[in-house]
Amino acid sequence: MEGLRRISPLTLFMLCMNGIIGSGWLFAPLYAAKIAGPAAIISWLIGGFAAILVALTFAELSTLLPVSGGTAHIPQLSHGAFASFVLSWIAWITTLMLAPIEVQAVLQYASMFFPALMHQVDGAPTLTLWGYISAGLLMLSLCLVNIFSYRGLMRFNFVLFVFKFSVIILTIFAILHVRFTPHNFSGMLSSTLSSEGWQAIFSAVATGGIVLAFNGFKSGVELAGETKNQPT
Numbered sequence: 001m002e003g004l005r006r007i008s009p010l011t012l013f014m015l016c017m018n019g020i021i022g023s024g025w026l027f028a029p030l031y032a033a034k035i036a037g038p039a040a041i042i043s044w045l046i047g048g049f050a051a052i053l054v055a056l057t058f059a060e061l062s063t064l065l066p067v068s069g070g071t072a073h074i075p076q077l078s079h080g081a082f083a084s085f086v087l088s089w090i091a092w093i094t095t096l097m098l099a100p101i102e103v104q105a106v107l108q109y110a111s112m113f114f115p116a117l118m119h120q121v122d123g124a125p126t127l128t129l130w131g132y133i134s135a136g137l138l139m140l141s142l143c144l145v146n147i148f149s150y151r152g153l154m155r156f157n158f159v160l161f162v163f164k165f166s167v168i169i170l171t172i173f174a175i176l177h178v179r180f181t182p183h184n185f186s187g188m189l190s191s192t193l194s195s196e197g198w199q200a201i202f203s204a205v206a207t208g209g210i211v212l213a214f215n216g217f218k219s220g221v222e223l224a225g226e227t228k229n230q231p232t
Contacts, residue, residue: 072084
């Protein structure tokens with residue numbers, strides 16, 4: 001059985017990180033800040049702490065029970081078939097939505113350089129005909145990489161991992177160098193001293209995209225049955 005497992009722990013780690021560092025970390029700060037203002041930083045800390053608890057639980061269970069599709073199999077063992085059925089459908093719907101969300105995010109950023117990809121409808125960015133064609137081609141390309149080439153997928157995953165971390169580091173230094181205003185954080189304390197502030201903080205965790213941003217760790221749970229015990 002071990003011989004059939006081709007994914008190393010390092011590759012699995014990169015898959016999880018690539019799942020977390022997606023469009024969520026790019027768009028969630030905007031949406032969370034609109035809801036909670038400067039106190040959105042607290043929302044990120046709360047969401048991150050909650051995600052760590054869930055991720056560590058699944059990490060322990062996936063180590064003890066290294067099966068493929070852990071979000072469906074593990075609940076079946078612990079809570080029965082009904083819980084497994086519900087959670088597996090939620091996981092499937094979530095996974096089904098992630099690829100179109102990422103493609104939409106890519107095209108939304110690309111529209112800054114290629115305006116023909118998107119136009120505004122009632123104040124919301126919407127794909128044009130060329131946008132839909134580009135989205136279809138991009139989705140097809142991602143599917144082909146995942147289906148026909150395991151080695152290609154692993155290499156693409158490594159390149160994507162390096163690219164994403166490079167973008168994060170460059171973004172941090174660019175913002176600090178170009179425009180960093182500490183005064184903007186002055187409203188964070190006042191938000192924590194009122195019930196309305198905490199309501200906005202928790203609302204940002206649930207509806208500001210923070211939960212979605214941390215959800216990528218589940219790749220490790222789903223692929224635990226395909227992972228070697230030791231890297232080679």
